[in-house]
Amino acid sequence: MRIGLAGVGRIGAFHASTLAGLDAVDEVVVADLVPGLAEKVAADQGLSAAPDIEALLRSGIDGLVIATATPGHAPLLRQALAAGIPAFCEKPVAATLDETIALAELAEGSGTPVHIGFQRRFDAGYRRARGAVEAGELGTVHAIRALTHDQEPPHAAYVPTSGGIFRDCSVHDFDIVRFVTGREVETVYATGENKGADFFAAAGDVDTAAALLTLDDGTLVTATSTRYSGGGHDVRMEVMGSAASLAVGLDDSLALRSAEDGVTFPAGPPHASFMQRFLAAYRAELTAFCDVAAGRTPSPCTVHDALQAFRVAEACELSRAQRRLVSMFEIPDAPALTKALR
16 A cells, blocks of 8 residues: 655654554655755655655545645645545644535545544553443543643744634644543533733743533533643543543652652653644554555544534634634534444
8 A cells, every 4th residue: 555645744743653663554755845854854764755746646645644834734635535535634724614614524425534643542441431431330420631731832933823722722622522432512602811921822822721511411621731731741631420530641650749648650651742742643543544545444533523613613712712602503513423433
């Protein structure tokens, strides 16, 4: 199988290395808009390079991994769908809600599979939590705590194009809450503040945020995010039920220390980045994409799924801006697609 990779920045180069190590992949062909970058990554990793992304799309690839900057996602996804090339696309699918809705409808009608990169769906802990909820092991689930705490903030130049902390960071929590519970969000109340670098406020963003979500079965979810978790990269979920509770990420890499005397857990060291935290999940995710591209399995995370997580992030931004409870009925959806999937 020949897999094309568009974009070889930090996450793209990481994906290139992962793809090259998969048994199902015979060749990885990379391309990038930055002159010479694809050739350098290809030489460093023993891969092939296309002269540009257009040439990559014409090179007879069996699947396309889209790992460019966000502005490149939607155009490349449209090109892949038009060419009938199965695509894996990093989130977000597009920078705006309207374009995400349009792409969800386009992808659904195209017959060409699209797999969106929410890697937590392939993490062993989150999959165990989903299984426990499905099997009723926890009894009635009444509350969930989800968090994404980055060890250090991104570069200042990234923030104005990131979409904001809810769309860029907490969106992973919104997706995994849907995945673990099988439920949809009904209402949102969100807030955020800045206590760090000035460039967050200058971009209209916040460096720390919290959201209270109410699911359609009454489950309450708190989701927090921050760009300043100096103790380590911290991504967790706690699912609390009437019969039992289960935690994801409660291991020796936990970026948290006890205030109690004599407690030695966790032993450490903590994770330093999301790529380290989810290394196995990224490999499992791209292995799954190879199965999707080969026609062996349907997409495990569709553009419709990405749209629903993005809608929650939109609701959070609206709630933060207007300091009020927001119903998901206020956030546009893809009506025909939503009706068809019910």
